Amino acid sequence: MDIVLGLQWGDEGKGKFIDLISQNYDIVARFNGGANAGHSIERNEKRITLKSLPSGIFMEGVENIIGAGMVLDPVNFKQEVLKLQSFDATIQVEKYLAISKKTHLVLPTHSLLDVFMEENPSYHTIGTTKNGIGQAYANKVLRQNVRVGDIMKPDFKEMINHILERDYKQLIEYGQKLPPLKNLKNDFFDAVEFLKRFRMIEAEVFLNNSIKDGKNILAEGAQATLLDIDHGTYPYVTSSTTIASGACSGLGISPKKVGEIYGVTKAYCTRVGNGVFPTELFDELGDEIRTKGNEFGSNTGRPRRVGWLDLPALKYAVMINGVTQLVLTKADVLNGFESIAVCTHYQMENHPSKVISGLAGNEGEIPVLQWIKGWNTDFTKCKDASSLPTELTQFLEFLEKELEIPVSYLSTGPGREEIIRMN
Ligand code: GDP
Ligand code: IMO
Ligand code: MG
Secondary structure, eight states, rough: OOEEEEESSSOOSSSHHHHGGGGOOEEEOOOSSSSSOOOEEEEETTEEEEESOOTTTTSTTEEEEOOOTBOOOHHHHHHHHHHHHHTTTOOHHHEEEEEEETTOOOHHHHHHHHHHHOTTTOOOOOOOOOHHHHHHHHHTTTEEEEEGGGGTTTHHHHHHHHHHHHHHHHHHHTOOOOOOOOHHHHHHHHHHHHHHEEEEEEEHHHHHHHHTTTTTEEEOOOOOGGGGGTTTSTTTSSSSOOHHHHHHHHHTTGGGGGEEEEEEEESSSSEESSSSTBOOOHHHHHHHHHHTTOOTTTOOOOOOOEEOHHHHHHHHHHHTTTTTTEEEEEEETTTOOHHHHHHHHEEETTTEEEEETTTTTTTTEEEEEEEEOOOOOOOOGOSSSGGSSSHHHHHHHHHHHHTTOOOEEESSSTTHHHEEEOO
């Protein structure tokens, strides 16, 4: 099993890369998160954003799995499948998608509770996607939630009614404005009927048998390392394990079976939502990168915060995941800049000799920037590593030396063909 995951705060271009390399795999399996993800894929100059569906769904013959480590919102899932089918009627979602019976469900009140917590001043405002992700994972850990496999049980409706009525009552007590409970229930049960069209399987058994049969599996990460519940910039993180080990726990596959670990990073940083971002740009340069890079949330449409590449953070992400190959995206967005900056290390304001790690977000930590000469080329003419401008080649060599891993792919645009295999 190979793994693809994000090394920053999400939206590195995982979807585009997975769509491309899924042709080398028999199975693409999502292992974490849910509809908080937004993985954009371009087809015939049209763009679609996948939320809960794995990014191998466009590749004829590739099996796609929603793994046990994910949380699935049936209402959102139904909308996503219908949207995908209107985007491209030839995609056979029912044929090529299977869902783990152990995947936890996101219930309608989870999203409402997410909104309540985000808007109530007595809680941290995380800047969540308001998809109820944290609430679903919290209830899973509390052992109070329901899973995909439960939808076939005779008392499923009763279980759901009980939870929805309990949560709804609580939300009313909190003074929340709510849609009628009847509507929430109807939409949810409709969507559950829709969900029943799909195969519900013991995904861990299927995946392990597939490995035995010599099949290649690609594990698709959502969110990214710095949003990981344990190793990210807590509390401004998501609620799942986004790192390489999450692929093993989320899919039920031994770490012994892991092969390549592809880490995807942009040539700069972005972040949506709150939390530490030491290299963030607040000036016109930041606005320019945001506009050129179309840095607006694929999922929520929120403007993404933009900043320079943070090398200490990237080294940390490579270490935590054991990344074996780097995928660098958005080199085209920095095209034409006279010079670009990279944060090489951090210093304490009053102790310049004391080098610290950054990310803790402590007062007085200063990112130290190194300016390098930018590149300027027509990327449509760059088809291989030898046709890249010298400045970009030097930048890639600099990253390889610092991170001690090869840059295997360089993405130069959102399109499927806009990528260069480097080795
Ligand atoms: P993901 O969540 O990691 O899959 O990334 P998103 O899809 O949320 O965000 C990445 C955005 O950048 C999408 O709109 C992609 O189409 C686009 N994209 C991916 N790679 C590149 C690239 O190399 N250059 C440019 N300009 N856009 C890219
Ligand atoms: P992909 O897979 C970028 C961020 C939210 C918020 C925090 C918690 O497209 O890279 P949540 O809704 O998960 O409880 O929100 O995590 N976040 C993402 N940011 N890309 C994502 O996914 C994200 N998924 C969650 O903005 O700061
Ligand atoms: Mg995204």
